[in-house]
Amino acid sequence: MRKYETIFISNSDLQEKKQKDLFEKAQNIVTQQDGVIIDFDEWGNKKLAYEIKKKSHGFYVCMTYGGTGKVVDELERIFRLDDNIMKFMTILKKENFDPDSNIETQEQPDTETKEA
Numbered sequence: 001m002r003k004y005e006t007i008f009i010s011n012s013d014l015q016e017k018k019q020k021d022l023f024e025k026a027q028n029i030v031t032q033q034d035g036v037i038i039d040f041d042e043w044g045n046k047k048l049a050y051e052i053k054k055k056s057h058g059f060y061v062c063m064t065y066g067g068t069g070k071v072v073d074e075l076e077r078i079f080r081l082d083d084n085i086m087k088f089m090t091i092l093k094k095e096n097f098d099p100d101s102n103i104e105t106q107e108q109p110d111t112e113t114k115e116a
Helices: 016-032 069-081
Strands: 002-011 036-052 055-067 085-094
Touching: 002 016, 002 036, 002 069, 016 036, 016 055, 016 069, 055 069, 055 085, 069 085
Parallel strands: none
Antiparallel strands: 002 055, 002 085, 036 055
């Protein structure tokens, strides 16, 4: 299993109910493809650097999950079909990921200190 992070921007004009449904749909896609949701972080409504689909604001979300390439393919396919998703980007965070182990121990920062 691999660890992925997908950041997507949804239409900021969506009603709260529709927005929650959209976020739930994204999480359900991962779990239906035998993936595991690690973190779903809503960054909120932010001004875009440039207009996307004639919009100057978007709602940013960062979703971290574990799964295979099929999870990413299906998630991105659904995002392309949904008009409420303005942009998205997926990156591979870790090649070999064990969802059963403690998540925090897998992401320990490099603690080496450099002496002057």
